[in-house]
Amino acid sequence: MQKRPVTDDSVVKADVLVIGAGIAGIFAAIEANDLGADVTLITKGLLGQDGAATWMAGYGLQAALYPPDSPEIHAQDTIKAGRFLNDQELVYTLTKEIPALVRKLNRWGVRYRKENGKFVMWRLPGETYPRVPALARAGQYAGHEYRRVLTKEIRRRNIKVLEDIAIVDLLQSDGSVVGAVGLDIRQGSLNVFKAKSTILATGGHMGCYRVTTSPCATGDGSAMAYRAGAEIADMEFADFYAYTAIWPPITVGEIWPTAFRYELNGILYNGVGDDFMRRYTGAKNVPPMAIQREVQEGRGSAHGGAYLSIRHLPANLIRNFLDQVGGVKWLERLEAVGFDIYNDAVEVAPAGLCSFGGCNINLKCETNIHGLYAAGEIAARREGAYTTAGNSIPLCMALGCIAGRETARRASEIEIPRIDEEQVDELYRNMLVPMEREEGLSPIQVKQAIQDILGEYAGLVGRTKERLEKGLSEIERLRQEDLTRLSVSAKNKKFNLEWAGAITVRNMTDITELIIRAALTRTESRGLHFREDFPEEHPEWLKRIIMVKRGEKVITTIEPVTFPYMKPPATGS
Ligand SMILES: Cc1cc2nc3c(=O)[nH]c(=O)nc-3n(C[C@H](O)[C@H](O)[C@H](O)COP(=O)(O)OP(=O)(O)OC[C@H]3O[C@@H](n4cnc5c(N)ncnc54)[C@H](O)[C@@H]3O)c2cc1C
Known part of the structure; x- marks a missing residue:
């Protein structure tokens, strides 16, 4: 068996190791760096050109910049949207941080639209007051603007950035996380990092x-934290984007049809021509779920979604609108494949957008393991059961900032830890197993099998005790039978993305199991977690589901949520 020598030269050392370079990781790196810590920032792609969800953000972010709006009202809107499952202390802490961070983005060069020196504010659904500072360029370009500015700020500070490194697992010593190991995709080698603090x-x-909408978001950080013994919470909750294009094929996964629905009052039709949203009233008027239900009941569009039509509008109005929102490129691309937007309907379906579950953190972004922090979409407790548009980026950014501040403080208090060389060797041997196996299942086959299980048994519709139990037994079978047969056919080590894929499917297996377990435990419906056998929201379920790995067992705890600022309507006030 090959052994990987760990020499002092081959190990990257840092005060703060930041794994992930989306908005949370970049804010964490900048904050820790500016407070004097030695930071290493890692991404599994290229900085600014990886699959970070941040670069895909559409309309922007919420920030309570001017009265009568305030961080308190922002927090209240967040808690109402989260169906009172958020950690209220955390939400109040984050919304207070956000306005200063938006002013920082403005100073760094994000081009906002201003009138008389003030930000022009937009209102998205769920906001008490207009709370989204509009960008100077109309359209869904927020992510592109953040990318331009944030990557520039990282480079301006000379922060050490390591690209094309897929972190595989966390290193532990004496009960603390002391760094991580990763696959250097370019070199095909194992990289070892030791750090005073590690931020996921x-x-x-x-x-x-x-x-x-975010195929690269495979839950790597939550899965490695879970394997290391970190608590994982809120896994049953997530957001699905109702208006993601699925037809024509050149648009698959894009979210611009949203503008057709919201701004042009586009009409959704099912496969038999029914304007079906009119049938979904009250609590059932949730577009992603309604579309999915139509599909499940055999009334989907030709490619498994719904038709989104703007045919009722005159062609010149549509053209003018596209011109104003910078959407002419969409039109040109559709025309290039012979799609007539004035007469044909784009097909849309709900697509995974944003997850709310992950590491169970405290107000300092600390997990239950010393030395391990989590910030951004990986952090649980922030959104509760659901969210409002434009609220994820600002919460992730504030979490990043707090994690950076806390880890910089810690860096001045402790020494660089020692790493356990035996653990490194063991992780290296495990990484090589699918490369050494001559035949078996390819990572892509296993990935598809995981996605089938998640979609079939724990998707937007159809969650019942029986189906979730079936899903759990399927994923347990996959873990025992398929994961142990994982084989990488290409044996070259450099640039072997199939090998990197083999690492990812292990994470996806853990995440899928945790989603199913949480959905099975919560015997009520809340947010987009809809249990067909428990279709109502119940006040007795104002509780958080927390899971932790102990040996080969998953221990589930149900923790009551507290209400220091806002009481849910069912419990008075
Ligand atoms: C299409 C789309 C539109 C959205 N629009 C909005 C919007 O308008 N407003 C809003 O508020 N929110 C929006 N969201 C949600 C928001 O973009 C995300 O919640 C937020 O950007 C998450 O930021 P993050 O830094 O936590 O993670 P990400 O931005 O996803 O970054 C994750 C980083 O981790 C790295 N990484 C992952 N695994 C590893 C590994 N194993 N090793 C090394 N590096 C790794 C990735 O390469 C990446 O750099 C949108 C999301 C999507 C998908």
Whole structure:
């Protein structure tokens, strides 16, 4: 068996190791760096060109910049949207941080639209007051703007950035996390990192679903934290984007049809021409769930979603609108494949957008393991059961900032830890197993099998005790039979993305199991977690589900949520 020598030269050392370079990781790296810590920032792609969800953000972020709005009202809107499952102390802490961070983005060069020196504010659904500072350029370009500015700020500070490194697992010593190991995709080698503090900022896990807007979000950070013994919470909750394009094929996964629905009052039709949203009233008027239900009941569009039509509008109005929102490129691309937007309907379906579950953190972004922090979409407790548009980026950014501040403080208090060389060797041997296996199942086959299980048994519709139990037994079978047969056919080590894929499917297996377990435990419906056998929201379920790995067992705890600021309507006030 090969042994990997760990020499002092081959180990990257840092005060703060930040894993993930989306908005949370970048804010954490900048804050820790500016407070004097030695930071290493890692991404599994190229900085600014990885699959970070941040670069895909559409309309922007919420920030309570001017009265009568305030961080308190922002927090209240967040808690109402979260169906009172958020950690209220955490939400109040984050919304207070956000306005200063938006002013920082403005100073760094994000181009906001201003009138008389003031930010022009937009209102998205769920906001008491207009709370989204509009960008100077109209359209869904927020992510592109953040990318331009944030990557520039990282480079301006000379922060050490290591690219194309897929972190595989966390290193532990004496009960603390002391760093991580990763696959250097370019070199095909194992990299070892030791750090006083490690911040997981690896984003969410909606890439575990087949239809998704963020295929790279495979829950790597939550899975490695879980394997290391960290508490994982809120896994049953997530957001699905109702208006993700699924047809024509050149648009698959894109979210611009949203503008057709919201701004042009586009009409949703099912496969038999029914304007079906009119049938879904009250609590059932949730577009992603309604579309999925139509599909499940055999009334989907030709490619498994719904038709989104703007045919009722005159062609010149549509053209003018696209011109104003910078959407002419969409039109040109559709025309290039012979799609007539004035007469044909785009097909849309709900796609995984943003997850709310992950590491169970405290107000300092600390997990229950010393030395391990989590920030961004990977952090649980922030959104509760659901969210409002434009609220994820600001919460992730504030979490990043807090994690950076806390880890910089810690860096001045402790010494660089020692790493356990035997653990490194063991992780290296495990990484090589699918490379050494001559035949078996390819990572892509196993990935598809995981996505089938998640979609079939724990998707947007159809969650019942029987089906979730079946899903759990399926994923347990996959773990025993398929994961142990995982084989990488290409044996070259450099640039072997199939090998990197083998690492990812192990994470996806853990995440899928945790989603199913949490959905099975919560015997009520809340947010987009809909149990067909428990279709109502119940006040006795104002509780958080927390899971932790102990040996080969998963221990589930149900923790009551507290209400220091706002009481849920069912319990008075
Ligand atoms: C299509 C789309 C539109 C959205 N629009 C909005 C919006 O308008 N407003 C809003 O508020 N929110 C929006 N969201 C949600 C928001 O973008 C995300 O919640 C947020 O950006 C998450 O930031 P993050 O830094 O936590 O993670 P990400 O931005 O996803 O970054 C994760 C980082 O971790 C790295 N990484 C992952 N695994 C590993 C590993 N194993 N090793 C090394 N690095 C790793 C990735 O390479 C990446 O750099 C949108 C999301 C999507 C998908």
